[in-house]
Amino acid sequence: MSARPSPAESPADPGIDAIVTATRFVSHFTDHAADAIPVDLIDNDEWHDYVSSQAPSVRAWLELNPGPPSAPTPIPDFEAADGSVARFIAPVKNEGVPLWRAAAAFAALPKGHVYAVARAADFSNSQLELAWAFAAYSFTRYTEPEKPAPSPAVLVRGTAPESKERTDVDRAACATYMVRDMISTPAEDFGPASLEAAVSTLAAKHAARSSSIVGAQLLRLGYPQVHRVGRAAPAERAPRLLELLWNERAERVLTLVGKGVCYDTGGLSIKPTSSMVTMQKDMGGAAQVLGLADMIMDAGLNVRLRVLIPAVENNVAATSYRPGDVLTARNGKTTLNMNSDAEGRLILADALVAATESDPDLIIDCATLTGAQRVAMGPDIPSIFCTDDEVAHQLFEISQRVDDLVWRLPLHKPYRRMLETPLADIKSCGTSGHGGAITAALYLKEFVGESNWIHVDMMGYNPTSSPGRPEGGEAMGMRALFEFLRQRYS
Structure with a gap:
């Protein structure tokens, strides 16, 4: 097996790399909502109102739990025979800086899926997308690549293409x-x-x-x-x-x-x-x-x-x-x-x-x-x-x-x-x-x-x-x- 080349042997200077690879966050976004899993961002204060607004089957399933989840929770599609996921609940902390509250909710979602925010709590689309980009950041110049490389989590963008936001x-x-x-x-x-x-x-x-x-x-x-x-x-x-x-x-x-x-x-x-x-x-x-x-x-x-x-x-x-x-x-x-x-x-x-x-x-x-x-x-x-x-x-x-x-x-x-x-x-x-x-x-x-x-x-x-x-x-x-x-x- 050949040795992995060291970063110092890479053809581009790290100073150049830092500029030309800075747009890599775009791979964690899409504008195509087909097959996206809806995500509901819920803080503790909204939990009871959220549960009461759901369809009877979903409400009954949610009421099996004593309170809001502490981690992202998949809601089954009760009309599907294959047990597929209908949506995720992503809990959001009540306190703290909004950007990092959203990033914490996103960072805990399972990788390998396309998500679309269906319920945004009190966050703007811009806040959500910036939080997603920051949560997706990694610095891997000196780490062994995972094999096989895991598929990233991808977010359907809420901002319009070419918009100021x-x-x-x-x-x-x-x-x-x-x-x-x-x-x-x-x-x-x-x-x-x-x-x-x-x-x-x-x-x-x-x-x-x-x-x-x-x-x-x-x-x-x-x-x-x-x-x-x-x-x-x-x-x-x-x-x-x-x-x-x-x-x-x-x-x-x-x-x-x-x-x-x-x-x-x-x-x-x-x-x-x-x-x-x-x-x-x-x-x-x-x-x-x-x-x-x-x-x-x-x-x-x-x-x-x-x-x-x-x-x-x-x-x-x-x-x-x-x-x-x-x-x-x-x-x-x-x-x-x-x-x-x-x-x-x-x-x-x-x-x-x-x-x-x-x-x-x-x-x-x-x-x-x-x-x-x-x-x-x-x-x-x-x-x-x-x-x-x-x-x-x-x-x-x-x-x-x-x-x-x-x-x-x-x-x-x-x-x-x-x-x-x-x-x-x-x-x-x-x-x-x-x-x-x-x-x-x-x-x-x-x-x-x-x-x-x-x-x-x-x-x-x-x-x-x-x-x-x-x-x-x-x-x-x-x-x-x-x-x-x-x-x-x-």
């Missing part, structure tokens, strides 16, 4: 699959060059322009902190600044900046193994801004889009930057490095300065920046820091509506004193252990000037699996950001 679902599902795939791919197969491949592939998809500044070019062209953090990597994983430009004749400029640390050892402030094992996710901010850019370009928003991604690996070598070093950013501001495991803010600083140079209407950066944010919010909720109260309020309200919650933390100016030092313009981080997410955001604010700015600090990873959210890479706040931007730039 269907387009919105497909756009969000495609971007989410893309982000998840990129983050979940191990760093051995997804370094800065793969991130560059993803940028160029996405640019080609949307007739955009892309470019890169690599290695020593970073010093010549004014990205010294990106170079300093990434210079310990081998040549094939050299640091780089990636750029994508789209719709360049539009008047208003939106700049997205994503932290692209493709692996983070902690550098000379080395992490323990338990903290290092998932550090391929440290490019989650870069993945998320690419997913968001895909949504923006697909929707044709009336804005000039600029994406900047500093892409590095934070490695351990003789050339690693050190705690105690003073680094100089693109704008000339000096930083006393207090911890080489706080590298993300250093590379973002250069990119944020560059972002201000095109006079943007808005800058958004996304980053897996601080453990302190996860301590405050847990793994599911990204935090936003924002220079405009109205923008922050709008984004929070939208995030609730689209089931993609974000939560604001303060840019508390008095904490700036924690970053003071007589040895440089600013320290990279405080030493007290207090307010780490806030002081990281305050550090970044030093490099955006007076620009309108949103900073997203996110986990970018599901540490455990739940319906619709398997263990691995995750987009967090991306759909909320897109809906906010659609309202702003329509």
Whole structure:
């Protein structure tokens, strides 16, 4: 028997794969309802009304059970001699985020059937289809294929072809699959060059322009902190600044900046193994801004889009930057490095300065920046820091509506004193252990000037699996950001 080829031997770079295979969710949908099994989504509060509305034979059968089922339950076709299934009851939890409630109901349905939602509880068709797409997601690049391959569960779509609702679902599902795939791919197969491949592939998809500044070019062209953090990597994983430009004749400029640390050892402030094992996710901010850019370009928003991604690996070598070093950013501001495991803010600083140079209407950066944010919010909720109260309020309200919650933390100016030092313009981080997410955001604010700015600090990873959210890479706040931007730039 021949050995299975390793992912590294696959012909396509994982960065390219993440873009071109992101539409695979469509195989889990159909527009043909013939032979579909009806599914009734029922929550506990509806159970008695549901039972009483059924035909006598079905009602009598349902009343044999003491209450609503806890798992999908087939209802027999009492008029068929072969014992076939007439429909499924899919129980839905009464509490929780609607999108994930629906995903949980769908994930438990048996595979190998075509289903059509007959009773949708309080869910819209768009919610149901997005929940189905998320529940169907899997990342199988490194797993042995099942033999024979099981037939997937397929859902008859409730949205009309070519409708806005269907387009919105497909756009969000495609971007989410893309982000998840990129983050979940191990760093051995997804370094800065793969991130560059993803940028160029996405640019080609949307007739955009892309470019890169690599290695020593970073010093010549004014990205010294990106170079300093990434210079310990081998040549094939050299640091780089990636750029994508789209719709360049539009008047208003939106700049997205994503932290692209493709692996983070902690550098000379080395992490323990338990903290290092998932550090391929440290490019989650870069993945998320690419997913968001895909949504923006697909929707044709009336804005000039600029994406900047500093892409590095934070490695351990003789050339690693050190705690105690003073680094100089693109704008000339000096930083006393207090911890080489706080590298993300250093590379973002250069990119944020560059972002201000095109006079943007808005800058958004996304980053897996601080453990302190996860301590405050847990793994599911990204935090936003924002220079405009109205923008922050709008984004929070939208995030609730689209089931993609974000939560604001303060840019508390008095904490700036924690970053003071007589040895440089600013320290990279405080030493007290207090307010780490806030002081990281305050550090970044030093490099955006007076620009309108949103900073997203996110986990970018599901540490455990739940319906619709398997263990691995995750987009967090991306759909909320897109809906906010659609309202702003329509």
